Amino acid sequence: MGEFCRFAGERLMLLIVLALMGAFLCEIGRMRPETARRLGRVLLCVWGAEAAHVLLSGLMYFTVYGNDGFPSPETMFRTGSLEKMYDALRTPAFFAPVSGALAWLGHGIGKILFNQYVLGGFLLSEGMTYVSCCLLEARLRERFSPRAALQGVLLACLLPGAIFLYLPGWPPLLFLGIAALLFVLGKRLPKKEGKALPCEEYLLLLSGILTAAVDYALISGRI
Amino acid sequence: MTKKRLAAWLLAAFTGLSLHYLLLLIGCLITKGNLSPASFLALMTERLTQPGDAVRYLDIAQNGYVAEGENAINLVFYPLYPFLVRFLSLGTGRYALAGVVLSHLCYAGACAMLYELLRLDGGPREAFGGVLLMSAWPFSMFVLGVYSESLFLLLSIGCLYCMRRDRMAAAGICGFLAALTRVQGMLLIFPLVYTAVRRVCREKRFRGRDMCALLPIGGFLVYLVINYTLHGDPFKFLEFEAGEPWYQTTQWLGKTLADQASMTGEYPGLAPYIYVPQLVLFFFSALVLLAGLRQKAPVEYVLYGAVYLGFTYLSGWMISGGRYLLGCVPLFLILARVRTPAVRYILFTLEGMLFFFYNLLFLMAYAIM
Numbered sequence: 001m002g003e004f005c006r007f008a009g010e011r012l013m014l015l016i017v018l019a020l021m022g023a024f025l026c027e028i029g030r031m032r033p034e035t036a037r038r039l040g041r042v043l044l045c046v047w048g049a050e051a052a053h054v055l056l057s058g059l060m061y062f063t064v065y066g067n068d069g070f071p072s073p074e075t076m077f078r079t080g081s082l083e084k085m086y087d088a089l090r091t092p093a094f095f096a097p098v099s100g101a102l103a104w105l106g107h108g109i110g111k112i113l114f115n116q117y118v119l120g121g122f123l124l125s126e127g128m129t130y131v132s133c134c135l136l137e138a139r140l141r142e143r144f145s146p147r148a149a150l151q152g153v154l155l156a157c158l159l160p161g162a163i164f165l166y167l168p169g170w171p172p173l174l175f176l177g178i179a180a181l182l183f184v185l186g187k188r189l190p191k192k193e194g195k196a197l198p199c200e201e202y203l204l205l206l207s208g209i210l211t212a213a214v215d216y217a218l219i220s221g222r223i
Numbered sequence: 224m225t226k227k228r229l230a231a232w233l234l235a236a237f238t239g240l241s242l243h244y245l246l247l248l249i250g251c252l253i254t255k256g257n258l259s260p261a262s263f264l265a266l267m268t269e270r271l272t273q274p275g276d277a278v279r280y281l282d283i284a285q286n287g288y289v290a291e292g293e294n295a296i297n298l299v300f301y302p303l304y305p306f307l308v309r310f311l312s313l314g315t316g317r318y319a320l321a322g323v324v325l326s327h328l329c330y331a332g333a334c335a336m337l338y339e340l341l342r343l344d345g346g347p348r349e350a351f352g353g354v355l356l357m358s359a360w361p362f363s364m365f366v367l368g369v370y371s372e373s374l375f376l377l378l379s380i381g382c383l384y385c386m387r388r389d390r391m392a393a394a395g396i397c398g399f400l401a402a403l404t405r406v407q408g409m410l411l412i413f414p415l416v417y418t419a420v421r422r423v424c425r426e427k428r429f430r431g432r433d434m435c436a437l438l439p440i441g442g443f444l445v446y447l448v449i450n451y452t453l454h455g456d457p458f459k460f461l462e463f464e465a466g467e468p469w470y471q472t473t474q475w476l477g478k479t480l481a482d483q484a485s486m487t488g489e490y491p492g493l494a495p496y497i498y499v500p501q502l503v504l505f506f507f508s509a510l511v512l513l514a515g516l517r518q519k520a521p522v523e524y525v526l527y528g529a530v531y532l533g534f535t536y537l538s539g540w541m542i543s544g545g546r547y548l549l550g551c552v553p554l555f556l557i558l559a560r561v562r563t564p565a566v567r568y569i570l571f572t573l574e575g576m577l578f579f580f581y582n583l584l585f586l587m588a589y590a591i592m
Contacts, residue, residue, distance in 0.1 A: 002484035005502060006477040009536075012509040013476065016529045019513065023522045024417070028424040114475035114537075 003072040007054060010119065011047055018043065038146075042137050042153055046130050049157030050166050057163070057215045064220065074118050076219045077167055085168045089121040098170045106168055121168030128172035129165040132179035133157065139186040160210035163218060231347065232335035238351065239334035239358040240327065243367050246579065250586030266586065271368030272319040275592040276300065280369050284308040284318045290453045296463040298453065301446060303403040304371035322369035329373035330366045334358065336380040337552070341559055343387055344521075352567075353559030357552070361500070361577040362545030364585045375404045375550050382411050382439075383552065386418055386523065395435030402442025407550055409443040412436065413530045414523035469540070476536040480505060483541070496584055496591055501544035508532050508554055515557035528553030543592055545581070 022039065025031035054073055061076045062069075074086060081099075088095060088103035089110065095103075102124065110120025133153045141149035156175075157165065164171040217223045247266065248258060255262035271277070279297050283305035289295055304325075312321035334354050341350035357363070357376070365372045382397035394415055401408030415436035423429050447457035456462075464471045483502045487494040509532065515525045531551045535544065548554070561567055585591045 001487075002481035005484045006481040009480040009505060009509070010477045012506065012513075013529070013533055016509060016512055016516075016525075019516050020522065020526055020529060023516055023525070024421070027421055027522060114473070114478075116475050116477065119475075119477065 001070055003075075004058070004070040007073065008051075011051075014123075015043065015047070038137065038141075039134060041150060042133050043130060045150060045153045046126070046133050046157055049154060049162065050126065052158065053163045053166065053211075053215060056212060057219050060212075060216050061219050073122065073167075077163070079218060079221065079223060081169065082167060085121065086118055089117040089168060098173065102168065102170065102173065118168070122166065125166055125168055125172040128176045129157070132165075132172070132176045135179040135183040139183050143186060143189050143191050155207075158211055159207060160214045162211065163215050231338060231350075235334045235338035235351065235354045236331035238354055240331060240367075242355070242358045242578075243364070243582075246364075246582040247586070249579075250583055253583065254586055267323070268319070270364075270586055270588070271323055274368075274588070277322070277369035280305050280308065280371070281318045281322060284312065284322070288449065288453055295453075296466070298450065299460045299463050299469070301371065301404055301406065301408075302449060303400060304374050307374070308369070319369060323367065326367050326370065326373040329377045333366075333373060333376035333380055336377060336384055337555065340380055340384045340387065341556065343384075345560065349559050352571075353555045355571065356558050356574065357549075357555040359571075359574050359578040360549050360555075361574070361581040362591070363549050363578070364582045364591070365546055365549070371404050372546065372549055375401060375408065376552065378404060379408065379411060379550065379552055383414065383524070383527070383556075386415055387521070391415070391419070391430075391432045391435045395438030398439035399442040402439045403445060405550065406443070407531055407534060407547070409439045410527065410530045410534055412439040414527040415439065417523050417526050471541070472539040473537050474539040476533060479536045479539060479541060482539070483544075493590065496581060496589060497542050500581075501541060504544060504548055505532070505536055508548060508551060511554050511557050515553065515560075518557070518560055520553075520557050520560060524553040524556050528557070542590075546592070 019040065022031065022036040026033050026036050054076075057073075057076050058070050061071050078086075084095060085099060085103060088100065089106045092104045092107045093100065103121070106121035106124045107117050108120070109124055110117035113119055113123075133156065136156060137149045137153050140152045144152075156162065165175055166172075214223070247263070250270075251263050251266045252258055255266060272281070279294075279300055282294055283297050283300060283302070286294070288298055288302075307325055308318055308322045311325055312318045315321070334357070337357055338350045338354050341353040363372075366376070367373070378397050378401035382394050382401060385391070385394035385397060398408065398411035398415060401411055415438075419433040419436045423433070446460075450459045451457040453459070461473075463469075480502065483498050486498040487502070490498065508528070512525050512528045512532065515528070516522070528551055531553070532548070535541075535547045535551070538544075538547075541547075558570065561570065581591060
């Protein structure tokens with residue numbers, strides 16, 4: 001329970017800090033309240049999806065490995081490359097250009113947070129995923145509808161393998177690149193009415209099953 | 224000031240004090256078996272002037288800070304409260320009585336001030352609701368005893384009130400004095416600076432008196448000077464805090480939350496009144512602050528509340544989280560604005576129940592500190 005309290009408490013405080021920043025910008029007229037609300041909804045979608053991944057993975061880890069209590073994300077998600085990343089966050093080293101640079105950045109963030117280096121890495125990944133989702137939401141809202149935009153964000157964060165968007169490493173940076181590209185090129189897409197896909201519920205169910213399967217494969221060391 | 228306003232202040236003060244005296248009477252009946260004046264006075268003496276930090280405040284009031292000996296560690300307690308106790312006890316030498324009287328006066332003032340602050344944004348019902356919420360905080364049993372809580376409440380509420388009335392000099396002075404009362408007092412710099420910066424951004428002009436927003440840091444600097452004068456080290460208090468009997472260090476709040484959760488398992492006897500409340504109160508307070516933003520409470524309130532909450536939970540080996548959060552005034556300011564009848568009903572009823580439970584435990588000498 002301690003690790004879950006830590007995870008939830010840290011995100012809650014960060015949410016308050018970000019909400020205050022948004023409120024300040026609105027008060028001095030640098031941001032419209034509607035924009036702040038939209039950014040808040042995207043943040044809730046991103047963190048809500050992350051909470052779903054972490055809770056599900058924690059439950060699977062707890063059940064499968066008989067862990068003494070809810071495990072921390074660092075304990076649960078420990079593949080070879082992730083282990084290397086965690087070590088690099090604590091003691092930065094250039095083992096790869098992109099991952100190495102991200103490790104240095106995460107280390108720097110962790111230094112500010114009372115030497116919580118791995119947390120710094122997680123927050124960096126979450127930050128990049130959040131910015132990507134904001135770009136995605138903005139373009140989808142413009143081309144389709146506000147509702148379709150939030151659905152698109154949730155879908156992106158809950159697709160099979162989306163767990164890697166929250167873990168330290170290069171996937172969040174790749175997602176940021178793709179989202180930026182879509183944002184720029186998406187202007188050329190014609191506006192259209194967002195229609196539900198046929199068998200939408202079945203596809204969502206399938207996506208959920210595969211997402212859980214990938215998360216399980218990650219925590220059991222199969223990937 | 225109208226008679227009506229004065230009557231409202233007196234009523235607010237009476238409301239706050241009477242709730243605590245009601246609990247003292249019930250506690251006297253349960254712990255002493257009777258309501259005789261002697262038993263009541265004995266209970267007040269035992270629980271308001273002797274437990275925990277009270278003894279240390281009285282020692283500082285009587286002997287001041289000392290550079291050597293076992294009482295050198297009293298340096299961790301900020302100077303304003305014991306200084307005022309000493310001042311009030313001049314000529315009588317009755318420090319405990321002076322401390323209790325000072326706390327009573329400050330608490331009455333804090334209730335009246337909170338009423339006035341809430342009246343800036345709402346009606347009398349909302350304002351009295353806020354006074355009730357502060358008075359019935361489950362860990363508010365320290366407000367009448369030899370503790371600095373009442374003085375801190377008076378000064379921090381006064382600071383927020385003056386800030387809202389655009390009296391920056393007065394707000395700065397209250398913040399300065401609050402920072403000399405408890406370490407959290409220096410956090411008042413955040414809402415003050417925020418208010419000043421927002422006004423400058425909107426009006427595009429700077430006023431000299433906006434500099435008073437920085438005064439709370441001045442109070443903290445005075446405390447550092449006291450540390451330096453006595454020990455040659457402005458941060459000597461950190462060393463004392465980290466040692467016996469407090470073992471308090473500064474650590475990441477996530478670790479504090481994880482530690483609190485693990486302590487509930489390691490010390491099941493203490494969990495119901497130390498670790499579980501501290502854990503629950505963190506999440507409750509965070510959600511209240513977010514609700515405050517949603518209900519469009521003044522952003523400076525939420526900012527002060529967030530900084531206060533975060534700072535409080537940076538304490539390693541925390542055992543007084545409930546008492547510390549009594550000083551997080553924005554919680555009462557936001558909760559008083561709740562309008563949904565069902566939520567108000569649940570809030571006040573639940574708080575009353577917890578107020579009774581934890582106060583009773585305190586009066587029965589459980590380790591609530």
